[in-house]
Amino acid sequence: MIYELPVRVYYEDTDMAGIVYYANYLKFIERGRSEWVREIGIDQNEMKAEGFVFAVRRVEADYLAPAKLDDELIVTTEVAQVTGARLVMDQWVMCQGKALFHAVVTVIMMNEDGQPARMPANIRRMVN
Numbered sequence: 001m002i003y004e005l006p007v008r009v010y011y012e013d014t015d016m017a018g019i020v021y022y023a024n025y026l027k028f029i030e031r032g033r034s035e036w037v038r039e040i041g042i043d044q045n046e047m048k049a050e051g052f053v054f055a056v057r058r059v060e061a062d063y064l065a066p067a068k069l070d071d072e073l074i075v076t077t078e079v080a081q082v083t084g085a086r087l088v089m090d091q092w093v094m095c096q097g098k099a100l101f102h103a104v105v106t107v108i109m110m111n112e113d114g115q116p117a118r119m120p121a122n123i124r125r126m127v128n
Contacts, residue, residue, distance in 0.1 A: 003036040005075040007093075009067050019066035025101045026059065029091040032075035033105070040126050051112045052120065057086065058106040065100045067093070073100070082128050084118045085109050 007028050015021040037044060037054070047053065067073055074094045081088040086108045093101035111117040119127075 001040075001078070003032065003039055003077045005032045005035050005077070007031065007073045007075055009069055009071045009073065011069060013067075014069050019068055020071075022063060025061070025063070025093055025103075028073065028075050028093055029077070029101075029103055029105065032077040032091055033089060033107070036077040042123060042126055047123070050120070052117060052123070053110050053112075054087075054107050055110050056105060057108045060104040062102045063100075064102065065095075065098060067095055067100050071095050079127055080104070082119075082124060084124070085116050086119075087127055 009020055013020050013024045034044075044054070072095070076092045076094065078090045079087060080090045086106055089103075089105040089107060091103045091105060092099055109117050109119045109123070
């Protein structure tokens, strides 16, 4: 399943050159992952109450072309791999069918002590 999140570029997202500041792409893909988790039925507050949270472990990012003020972007999120304790996500930021940004994001499951943990079976089923 590929989840799509529309995002508009606002003035606050841009730098002095009038293009999206590079770090804001990380915010856009974070929103994409957060909305994807919500869409598949995972309640992150409930998950935290049970002693588990997701945390980004690694991001491989490629900046391909600039987005500009008022652009309408689509952030896509797709699961590339699931293991017992991690997810690898493939994420793209697109504008009018053109790829602007691509990231491969490794997300791990952590327990309340901040240690890596196995994903509960019900969560693993939902993300597959």
